[in-house]
Amino acid sequence: MRGLLFFLFGFIFLTAEAQQFGGHPLNQRWKQIKSPRTQVIFPTGWDSTALRVASIMDKIDSAAAFPLTRRVPVLLQHHTTQSNGYVALAPLRSEWYMTAPINGFELGSLNWPEQLALHEQRHFQQYLRFNRGGAKVFRFLLGQQGQALANALTIPDWFFEGDAVFQETLLSEQGRGRMPSFFNAWNALQEAGKQYSYQKLRNGSLRDFTPNHYQLGYLLLQYGQQQYGLSFWDKVSNDAAAMKGLFYPFQKAINQYSGIKFKEFRKKALELNQDTGKFQPVVNEENPVYTETGDLLYLRSSYSELPAFYLRLKTGEEKKIRVRDQSLDSYFSYANGKILYAAYQPDTRWGWRDYSDLKLLDIQSGKQKRITTHATYFTPALSSSGDSIIAILQDATGKSFLHLLTAEGKLLKEFPNDSGYIYSFPRFAKNALLTASRNRKGEMTLHAIDMVTGEHKALFNWSNHIIGYPMPVGDSVFFTMSVNNRDQTVLYHDNKLALLETVNRLTGNYQPAVLNHAYTSMQFTAHGYKLNTNPVTVKEWIPAEQVLALPMIQQKGSQYNEAPVSFLSYQTDTSLKIKPYKNISGFLNFHSWTPWYEEPEFSLTAHSQNLLNNFQTNLSATYNRNEGFTRLGVQSVFGGFFPYIQAGFDYTFNRQAIFRNRSIRFNELELTTGLQLPLNLSSGRQFSSLTLSSDFVYNQPYFRLPEKDSLGNRSYSYLNNQLVFAIQSQQARQQIFPKWAGTIRVQFRNAINRYSSRQWLAAGNQYFPGFARNHSLVLGWAVGGRDSLPGIRFSNNFPFARGYETLNLFRMQRSGISYHFPIAYPDAGLAQIVYLLRVRAAAYFDWARAKDPQLFSQSGWVNFRSTGIECYFDTRWWNQLPVSFGIRYAYLLDPDRMGGMGSNRWQFILPVNLIPSGAGKSAQEKKKQFSVF
Known part of the structure; x- marks a missing residue:
């Protein structure tokens, strides 16, 4: 019963918990707008954005078949460098990360707050509509977390996200459904001859690349609407949320309204068959850049390797330069023996604040230095001499600026941006700056900016095509553009464009690097990004206007081929009232x-x-x-x-x-x-945290x-003081533990009146690389004890030798060693309930010692040694909840003096990742609800 409760309520919290606790200082000032259907809570300075957001969401809802039944809250978070958003229950709210995405090929080029409004509004409608039938019973029994549980069990995450992507595409002139890059994953699998099972596509893999649930959901929803009408998914999701049919209500609803079984439906939608592709490791080669000597620099990563800078010499030899620091993207620049990139840096205390600082790396010595502090810079570029930097700064007001810096990070000039452009991938060109720009409508072009006057000159007309990665070469510019169903390498010269793709591929090519008469770009494949080189061959120069008249992508469904009904063209409702919002509002x-x-x-x-x-x-x-x-x-x-x-x-x-x-x-x-003080000390290539806490407890019988x-x-009182410190290196996808890590916990509890009771504990673990990749060696230790006087007996939390029963003893010591290694990656599921990603094992030896004159006859130390093996299963339940559990066999080398019988012990290792954390848990450690971009 206890295990079942752990599982169910762990599922609730891991699917509903998302919000960062205490992420802003108390002096942060907030305002609010209450429209008929939306409450927008926003920081000072974001008034016009909040008005726009409220207006769009109200307009969408007024035209919806299932309008909102209550006013929904939206919070605009302005101090984070990430581009994201989500809607969650418990409590119902939406958090928007307001830094606009720099790379349009990832999320598109729509105005960022407007795109969030289109997407997240749909999630609000979903949750309010899905409070019906069986879900309503769950909500009555458990509140909002009950509905979150019911909806997660009955409606797949791909439906939530596919439906929202469908809305953002249908109600705008772009959206991800019109982006070629959004279909790269499926096209790559098709090219590689890989057709994975539905459960593998639902749950992902630790071995193979699989599309995410946004891409899976969009294709399934698009097929369903094309075949069975626009109301098809409304009927299916309504029945599933109401739990019509106790088992598999979603699949039963598809069967009812399509007339075919779900297995046949998904097979037709995705053309799923037996996996015919041979296994190849996923290795990414990104961001090609040529050095002055013609060697190729790039960033390499894989499921078992951390992202690192590599130099590929002309002889074919490869040299690893350095593992990259934590970063939000793979982009970097090179000049004169130096690599420049933007690295992610969290705030020490406030979880809703983070930074993007510039790092300069010498490729010969491998030494690196940080040249900015607590800045928000993106996609920086070095001048050819390496003495100047141009970088994008996005500030806390949502504005984008181009900053000219010295190589030491000193600001030389800020270029004016009165038109509110969002810049991306700036580069130095002859007597000018070159950058991809997008306007408030979400249209893009290439700008040449005068270095003296700051005047912007568009190289061609604005359009909905996504543009990025400009590379000036003489009087011409190489860049990437979305056109004709693919992201292609394009050459610009004198208001004419040439499409340079020479190989007919289904997936996109990005970031051309030019050397002599050839260019190297990164190609999206089923095994990661790969670098390929093609000759610069111009078959035809086409006037830019003709190329821009071509569609980005030709949709199969008629609903997109017609002119879209753009909800972003509606005027902002300026009659809405703006009022202060207090930090202490709604405490209960x-x-x-x-x-x-x-x-x-x-x-x-x-x-x-x-x-x-x-x-x-x-x-x-x-x-x-x-x-x-x-x-x-x-x-x-x-x-x-x-x-x-x-x-x-x-x-x-x-x-x-x-x-x-x-x-x-x-x-x-x-x-x-x-008091509790959580500090995030992460920096560079490591994550670290320090939490200090002290509690005073008064007891009166x-x-x-x-x-x-x-x-x-x-009556008596006692203090509970604790220190927890953890530090670890970055961790690749397949690594069981980080290569290098350490944890320390120190606790001291003592009575401060009436009694002299006290208890102390110090424990830790150190993690090291094993003999093979993805293996880990773990060393553990602990010392602890308590007083021997009558009085309070504090609870026992000593990590004793595995396999033994344990009591609160007078003195205790423990040391242990474990060796962890993967066994298999099955990528197989059972009845769409449980999916097995990986099987792994660990062999261990523990040696504990204890003495307690009241319990043991001898006055000295007593040994408690054990050895054994553990087998762990990394799974996903109901295709969503990650659960790791295990079975342990322990052989006791010494008698168990605390109640256990026999030397052979079998134990079930509970899924510790199910239990929700307290208020001090960081946002990165919590699972986010649907609608995480």
């Missing part, structure tokens, strides 16, 4: 409740979280059937200050104890307050007569 916002049973206790907890997520509260009621007591409690945490402030209150009625050989009853009050007179006041 109860959204869900969790029943729990763990022998011998029943409990019910109500969860509250305000929209800014700087205040969380839990109300709980617990009944213990062994003692017959009832406990009522309140726990709250406020994250607006530098340390979190935590407080709690518990009052227990009718506790039971033994006094002078008879049972007595009493009530008990416990008050808790404390209230005895009844006659014990009240004889026992008197028995």
Whole structure:
């Protein structure tokens, strides 16, 4: 029963938890707009964007077949360098990461807030529409988290995202459904002769490249609408959310409204057959750049290798230069022996703030230095001499600027941008700067910018074609453009364009690097990006206007071939009122409740979280059937200050104890307050965190007569102090653990009045590379102990030798060694319920020692040694929830003196990644709900 509850509520939290707790300081000022259907909460300075967002979302909803049934909250996050967005329940809200994407080939070139409005509005409609039938029962029983669970179990994530991509495409002149790059994954599999099973496409793979659920969902939805009409998916999803049909309601609904079984439906939509492609490792070769001597620089990564800079000499020899720091993209620039790129840097304390700083790397020495601090620079480029830098700065107001910097990162000039362009991939050209630009309508062109006056000159007309990676060569420009169903290499000269593709491929070519009369670009394949070289052969020069008149992509469905009804052309409703929004607004916002049973206790907890997520509260009621007591409690945490402030209150009625050989009853009050300081110390190639916390606990029992007179006041207080530090290198997809990592936990608990009780613990793990790739060696250690006096006995949390029963002993020590290695990557599932990604194992040896004069007859140390093997299964349940669990066989080399029988022990290793974290967990460690771009 306990395992089932862990699984179900872990599923709830891993699918519904997303918001960063305490991500902004209390002095951050907020405003709000309340339209008929939307509440937009935004920082000062984003008034016009918020008005635009509210207007578009209201206009979409007014034309929807299933309009919103309540006003929905949207929060604009402006201090993050990532481009993202999501809608989630528990509580219902949407978070938008307002930094516009630089690379249009990833998400398109639409105005970023408007694209988010088109996409995320659909998710709001989905959640409010899916509160029906069986899902409504779940919501009644568990609140919003109950609906999140029901919807996740019955409606696949590909439907959520495919449906939203379909809307952003249908209601605009672009959207991802009109982007050739969006179909690269499927085209690459077709070229490679790979036709994976549906479950592999649903769950992904640790071995092979697979399309994501956005791409899978869009193709399935497009096929369903083309074959069975625009209302087909509304009927299917409504029945599935209502749980019509206890098992597989989504598949049953497809069967009902299409007349064919789901297996046949998906086969026709995706043309799935037996996997005919041979296995090849996924290795990416990206960002080709030629050096002055004609050698080729590029970035290489794979499922088992971290991204690193490589130099391919003209002789064919390859040289690894350095592993790249954490970055948001693979782009870099080169000149005069130096590599320049933008690296990701999180804020030390505030989770909704991060930075993109410039790093300069010497390819000969491998030494690197950071030349900016707490900046937000993107796609930088070096001048040919290496003494100047041009980079895009996107500030916290959402504006984009071109900055001219010295090689040391000093600002020389900021170029004016009165038209509000979003720039990408700037380069130095003759007496000018060259950059891809997009305007507020989402149209793109190439701009030549005068270095002195800042005047912008468009090389050709604005269009909806996606443009990027310009490479000036003399009076011509090589660049990548979306046209005729592919992202192609294009050459510009004197208002004419030439399409340079010489090989008929289905997937896109990106970022041309030119040397002599040839160019090298990266090609999207089923085995990663690959570099290929082609001669510069111009077959025909075409006037730019004629090329721009060609479509980006020719859709099969008639709904896109007609002129789109663009909801982005509607005017902003300026009559909406802007008002202040206080940091402390909506402190009590109860959204869900969790029943729990763990022998011998029943409990019910109500969860509250305000929209800014700087205040969380839990109300709980617990009944213990062994003692017959009832406990009522309140726990709250406020994250607006530098340390979190935590407080709690518990009052227990009718506790039971033994006094002078008879049972007595009493009530008990416990008050808790404390501070927690979570620090993100990540930088460069490593992730690290430090969390310091201290809690004060006061306990007051209230005895009844006659014990009240004889026992008197028995109140006591204690402190619980803790330090947790973790540091690790970056981790590749197939690596079980990082190559290098370490964790340390130190805890000290001590009574500060009445008793002299105390307990301490220090424990840690160190991770090292194994003998083969993806193998790991783990060394563990721990020391701990407690006082020997009568008084409080704190709970035991010592990591004892595996296989043994454990008690709270006087002194304890432990050391251990484990060797972890993969066994197989099955990529196979069962009944669309559980999918097995990987099987791995670990052999271990533990040596614990303990002494306790009250328990052991001898006064010295007693050994507890064990050895054994563990087998782990990395799975996904219901095609969404990642769960790792294992089985352990332990052989005890010493007698178990604490109650266990026999030397052979079998243990089930619970899926520890199911249990939700507390308020201090970082956003990167939490799973996001649907609609993560």
